[in-house]
Amino acid sequence: MIKEVVVKSNKKEKIYSYNAFKGIGALFILFSHMSYLSEAVNPFWNSLWKNFMQYGSRFTTLFFMISGFFLAYTWKDRKFKDYILSKLKRVYPLTIIVFILALGISILLSKNIEVNKNGEIGSPIWIFNVFANIFLIKTFVPYERTFYSFHGPSWYISVLFAFYVFGYIFLKKINSKNIKVREIWLKRSLNICIMTYVIELLICLAMFITGKGSLYLRYVNPWFRIFAEGLAGVLLCEYMPKIQRKIRFFKVNIIEIFAVILFFVVYIFNNFNKLNIFSAWIWTFPFGFLLIAFRRDKGCISKFLKKKPFQFLGNISFELYMTHAFVYEGLPIMVGIISKSLKETLIYYAGTRFIITLILSIVFAWIVNQLMNKMYKLKILR
Template sequence: MRAEKRFDSLDSFRGLMAVSVMLYHLRVSDSFTEWLFFRHADVFVSFFFVLSGFVLTHAYGSSVQFNFRKFFITRTFRLLPLHLFMLVVFILLECGRYMAVQKGMEFNNVPFTGKFAPAEILPNALLLQSWTYLTNPLSFNYPSWSISIEYYTYMIFALILSVAFGVRVWVWATMVVVALALIYAGNTFFTIESLRGLAYFFTGCLTYAVYLKLPHPGRAKAWLLTVLEVLAVAAALVFVVNDFAAKALVASPLFAVIVLIFAFDGGAVSRLLAGRVFSFLGKLSYSIYLTHAAILFCVVSAFMVAAKLLGVDIAPMIDGTRYLDTGNVLFNNVIALLVMGLVVLVSMFTYRYVEMTGQALGRTLSKKTSHSSPVLRPDTD
């Protein structure tokens, strides 16, 4: 049954794109981090929203008796434990910066000011930082801006499932059209982050509705799915590396088509993505996404300290961005690979001891509710 299907290639996409976003934030001179693809990889956050809408609709959209309380508990304990853990980490890092400044160390900005101001802590703890112009969406753990949007979009999704009944698809479509129209019109009332999240997430919901209407191709059609998968990957590459005015609008239908094609898991590219390495990255994707900013901060800080001790500028500031640069192309690429490995290593720890612990607690609490709605496997979304 489709309701029991697990989308292996889409899970792997999640991991690959989390790594790509990490490399977008990592700047190492003359290394693969400077490839055009990674310099534009921030667009993959939009793919995360589409994929989340698709997977959650698969898990909950067909429930006859949708249990809002159970949904709220499982989703909260899926996202919040790691988010709060990393928020505490960033507060401790700011304390470390403050003590370093007292000893004569110089940073780009004064500790506990700007996006690290104490006033930003509570909005971050409540995942509200991306919903209001009064807060900085990139404060503290900057990748969590999308988690802020995703969490409350989940609740809007759950509310629609609870009350919309037979017209939920029309409600999703309306959400997408209105959000994209406001983005195109240069809206100033809603934050751009909230509009992007709503548009792309409910695009994913609509994509799943289309998926249910399509016949499932048999093995004889594997060649056709392979062709479509290759074309989808090629289209994604062209889309990512090019900048154009309507990119935010094109992302919605393009990522929807890509998700739809790979949802069938029937082509050669899907089989490749189902491999152990890619599946492993998919499992760690949430940890990779939320931990990498803190790890990059620590690595850059270490290079800055080393630069001061050695008298060699191995952490230059170029056009307002802090780079790592050993002065050797080979060494720079090795540094980039080592940082990637460090992020994955730390993510293995946070996945095991923070994510899984939080999810286990959520499952325990949710057992007090009815078991009428299907639940995603812990590492699905």
């Protein structure tokens, strides 16, 4: 007789801490792009960038893990067509709008080498990059000229959408009504996840031994992001009930505080480590522990993260991630059009430039968020 397990479909509660983490992560990724602060005259901004801000891109790991977690948390009972169309409506419209905007800028500023790095307009590489951006495949081409083409941050979307497909396939197998099939696929998924991490570690070791580096292999690497971090998020959700039962004897406040301290210890360790061996793979551990610690959403730090400012950032996190490049790259260009001396002043006072960029990025992301939400409500985006 075949044993079966019934997967119940319950309405899922919102995890406010996770939403806040998305907003904080988007901010940190914005911070990581403020490299001009490394040349700031003021030692405060210079030190802040070198010791803290420049490592903000590590939060990309958190984004992939949270995406995997919510795939398992929210979508396990939905049909693939409904699921993928929902994701497509959420992700693709802004992605294509941002691409068209970036494409227009590259054409207008085609003679500006600093702005236009996508190849000569109409050239084979330029046409291929346009195609790769439209069809969300650019990250699977291991050349920076392609995977960072037109709009650099959208490499993440290219990987994310591929993960939505692969992740859903794994999730349906893991949640089979047949208990034996479920157990087999849980173990198989865990083994694939661990194997992917081991391969990534070996790649980092090889780069360390040979003295060679590869941004694509140690950071972008779509296969690692899909089958390690994204799948780790799915597995974390599946194993979360067991994990929560094991840690239920500890006070929620202690677990949350410990998780935050652990994260900052690993984060600050960046200042003492410059080796390729510690690449994206290591960040699953502190971020994974954060997701475990804040799952119950009931501790003292959770209550703080539920405050409106953090929830506001979480609600606009996708728009902030997708649009901030236009602000930090476009601000000096726009100011330069008004006045060359004003542009020089803006560049000289790096701290002021950062504050203006931060405020404008958040405001711009909020405006885009409101416009996109109205388009959804009006069913313009079907």
